[in-house]
Amino acid sequence: MTAQIFLQIVASGLLMGLIYALIAVGLSLIFGLMDVVNFAHGEFMMLAMYAVFGAVVIIGIDPLMAMPLAVAALFVVGATAYLGVVQHAMRAKANIGMVQIFATFGLAVLIRGVSQFLFTSDYRNVPAERNLLGGKTIELGGVFLPLPQLVGAGISVLAFVGLWLLITRTDFGKALEATREDAGAVALVGIDKNRVFTLGWGLGASLVGLAGAILAIFYYIHPDVAAPFALIAYVTVALGGFGSVFGALVAGIMVGLAEALTATILPPALKSVGIYALYLGVLFIRPKGLFGSL
Amino acid sequence: MLSRREFAGGAAALATALSTGARAQAPQxxxxxxxxxxxxxxxxxxxxxxxxxxxxxxxxxxxxxxxxxxxxxxxxxxxxxxxxxxxxxxxxxxxxxxxxxxxxxxxxxxxxxxxxxxxxxxxxxxxxxxxxxxxxxxxxxxxxxxxxxxxxxxxxxxxxxHDEMFSAIMFDFLDSLKKKGQKVETLALFYEDTIFGTDSSNVQRKLAGERGYKLVADIKYRANSPSLTAEVQQLKAANADVLLPSSYTTDSILLVKTMGELGYKPKAILAQAAGFSEQTFVDAVGKQVENYITRGSFSLDLxxxxxxxxxxxxxxxxxxxxxxxxxxxxxxxxxxxxxxxxxxxxxxxxxxxxxxxxxxxxxxxxxxxxxxxxxxxxxxxxxxxxPVLLQYTGGKFLTIFPEQAAVAEAVWPMSKS
Known part of the structure; x- marks a missing residue:
């Protein structure tokens, strides 16, 4: 392996890893907040991709401009999912964990089915002529950095900084942290638990929506597109530690690098082996994940 | 205990069932x-x-x-x-x-x-x-x-x-190019990891050995991968005279997009159809791989x-x-x-x-x-x-091989770079 190929693998792994991190962080946030694993997380991402595609085709704007729209739309989707489904699932008296799993899993199946009905099963791509970044790439000393992934990775880093500021510097962030510490006690200081949960779901969905909006620039879009990404997101969250925002960032990058490296050293068909080996290794040493506190 | 009336009713029902059964012999x-x-x-x-x-x-x-x-x-x-x-x-x-x-x-x-x-x-x-x-x-x-x-x-x-017949015609075509003086020596196999890709690659590997082509890359990849960067990187490093992909639609689209992103322009693509014969593939990335060739069972030229x-x-x-x-x-x-x-x-x-x-x-x-x-x-x-071989040129598939079915001469290599 030459130095150039090695650098290319590291660069590609890093860029993809930052996007994996952004996909995973919303999942981690929601889990940390209320111990619910959202099995419709990937479907949220798929909806964001269609939102971008729709905005590009119907309004005729660049996918970059469509990003805020997708993020806003996904905030509504996330909040609605909580108010319409999860809130009710949490009222179960027995087997509450199971009820939540089936509720969000059912939501995922529903979203996929309705999407296929509305958008058909065709593979969509953001049209090249309306896509400023699409297909463009810059070369640095023989290492190719695709512009969409580069910008996407930058946006992902900014999103993490923004999320960190939101959690540490704002009242909402404090309420979020407090609710996650003890959802019962916050009611005593006048925090409406339900409102925090609603906003938390909106925020979590927005983050994966942003990831979907980035992916839409360089990835094909269809109702089942999110399945492989969602699988990686669950591993990323478990690896970084359930509920940890910083953990999702570090784990996402690690997963991206592990995937790129395994695909080069082993036959590429085995590249997910690298990811799961990494996860198992961490599991043996730190069962709660790298930055988990549970 | 069965009463007489119940028995009679049951027998009538049975008779009806039997007669419907008999009528069903000439189905609608x-x-x-x-x-x-x-x-x-x-x-x-x-x-x-x-x-x-x-x-x-x-x-x-x-x-x-x-x-x-x-x-x-x-x-x-x-x-x-x-x-x-x-x-x-x-x-x-x-x-x-x-x-x-x-x-x-x-x-x-x-x-x-x-x-x-x-x-x-x-x-x-x-x-x-x-x-x-x-x-x-x-x-x-x-x-x-x-x-x-x-x-x-x-x-x-x-x-x-089946893919032995398809692959045989692909190699017949390569042989005919060689006879015409084209440089066709090295091949790269790129195939998905289910029975379709595996079987296809087995045939191609065997034919390559028999007919004296050198395999410079033999890449089995995971179907529906989120990213194919590392795989394309290896294809690029090998830079074979002909790239032979066996991929379904999703992976075909991602393969070509990733090739563009990594600055890899294959000298020629000879595809085992699947994704490469789909309209959605052509709509998405056809322009990037103008003049690629795919095998086919069908040709509109007919x-x-x-x-x-x-x-x-x-x-x-x-x-x-x-x-x-x-x-x-x-x-x-x-x-x-x-x-x-x-x-x-x-x-x-x-x-x-x-x-x-x-x-x-x-x-x-x-x-x-x-x-x-x-x-x-x-x-x-x-x-x-x-089977036939089709080349995607100017937004259309044209039959280029075998000669008795061809309507156009093959453009080879696919890009003049």
Whole structure:
């Protein structure tokens, strides 16, 4: 392996890893907040991709401009999912964990089915002529950095900084942290638990929506597109530690690098082996994940 | 204890049931089960297949004297008193286990007469096993793995070519280029990790060895990967004279997009169809790989010689907005061939249809394909299904090989860089 190929693998792994991190962080946030694993997380991402595609085709704007729209739309989707489904699932008296799993899993199946009905099963791509970044790439000393992934990775880093500021510097962030510490006690200081949960779901969905909006620039879009990404997101969250925002960032990058490296050293068909080996290794040493506190 | 009245009632009911049973011998309707991915990553293929079958059903069930096809002239199946064909769809999502369960359901619950499917070869493997167990004929429309007809199944039939036939013509083409003085020495194999990609690569690896080509890359990748960067990186480093991909639509699109992103321009692409013959692939990334070549079972160029091909294509296009392609043409033909055999069998009995299929003998001119004829060998394979090679040039597929079918000279290498 030459130095150039090695650098290319590291660069590609890093860029993809930052996007994996952004996909995973919303999942981690929601889990940390209320111990619910959202099995419709990937479907949220798929909806964001269609939102971008729709905005590009119907309004005729660049996918970059469509990003805020997708993020806003996904905030509504996330909040609605909580108010319409999860809130009710949490009222179960027995087997509450199971009820939540089936509720969000059912939501995922529903979203996929309705999407296929509305958008058909065709593979969509953001049209090249309306896509400023699409297909463009810059070369640095023989290492190719695709512009969409580069910008996407930058946006992902900014999103993490923004999320960190939101959690540490704002009242909402404090309420979020407090609710996650003890959802019962916050009611005593006048925090409406339900409102925090609603906003938390909106925020979590927005983050994966942003990831979907980035992916839409360089990835094909269809109702089942999110399945492989969602699988990686669950591993990323478990690896970084359930509920940890910083953990999702570090784990996402690690997963991206592990995937790129395994695909080069082993036959590429085995590249997910690298990811799961990494996860198992961490599991043996730190069962709660790298930055988990549970 | 049964009272006399209950007994009488039961006997009457039994008599009615028996007489309905007797009447059912000349059915109004013949059900055929179609197994396709209607949801999941390959849903688009399944939904296009549905349109292809609807076109075939229209031709079978209604009179189309303008078409020179089996069952085109008369409405319904004359051999079964004009019975109509009805297709019952089942969704296997590309999963061999779901395919097995759905095949079982179609046979036992829906009581279908025969099965057709399945796009993914991995699913055809389980579906055909199930069909064999129940003695129901399975006609493989669009599966190309050669291993499928080598399992000694009596109820398995395939009218179209398999990947050994497809790969042989690909290598014949490369040999002919070499004779013309082109530099074709190194090959790169790139294939997905299910039975389709694996079988295809096995054949290609063997042929490359026999005919003296050097493999500079042999990459098996995970189907539906989120990223193919590392894989394309290896292809780029190898920079073979010809890239031979065996990929379904999602991976084909991602492969070409990633090639663009990593600045890799292959000297030539010779694809094992699948994703590379799909309109969605061409719409998404066709321009980036102008002049790529794919094998095919079907060519619209045939319409110049055979007007029926053009007419069927118009019928299909009116429903789907797309031209017939490698997959939809094979699916259309498969249902027609199945119906033709049922008509000749004059029965919905599995064993009788099997016999009818085994004695099929239809000249190529009575199909929409470039085949010599349709007739199944002992294995269930039609060995006269001659494939063609198509080049994507200026927004269209043109037949470039074999010479007797070609309408254009191949552009080689694909890019002049």
């Amino acid at each position: 309707e013949v059900k055929i089960g179609a197994l396709y991915p209607l949801s999941g990553a390959s849903a688009q293929i399944g939904n296009d297949a549905k349109t292809a079958f609807e076109t075939a059903v229209d031709i079978i069930n209604n009179a189309h004297p303008e078409l020179d096809l089996p069952l085109g002239k008369e409405p319904g199946l004359p051999g079964l008193g004009g019975a109509k064909i009805r297709v019952i769809y089942a969704d296997h999502q590309g999963d061999p286990q779901k395919g097995r369960a759905e095949a079982e359901r179609l046979i036992t619950q829906e009581k279908v007469t025969a099965l057709v499917g399945t796009y993914q070869s991995a699913v055809a493997a389980t579906v055909s096993q199930t069909a064999e167990r129940y003695g129901v004929p399975f006609l493989s429309a669009d599966n190309s793995s050669p291993s499928l007809h080598r399992r000694g199944l009596k109820y398995f039939f395939r009218a179209a070519a 319409a110049r010689k055979r007007p029926t091909v053009g007419k069927v294509n118009e019928m299909f296009k009116a429903k789907s907005g797309r031209d017939l392609n490698d997959n939809t043409a094979r699916e259309f033909m498969a249902l027609l061939l199945l119906a033709e055999a049922i008509d000749r069998a004059k029965s919905t009995d599995g064993a009788k249809i099997r016999e009818a299929l085994a004695t099929t003998n239809i000249p190529g001119e009575k199909t929409i394909m470039p085949w010599k004829k349709v007739g199944y060998a002992e294995t269930g394979q039609n060995n006269d299904a001659d």
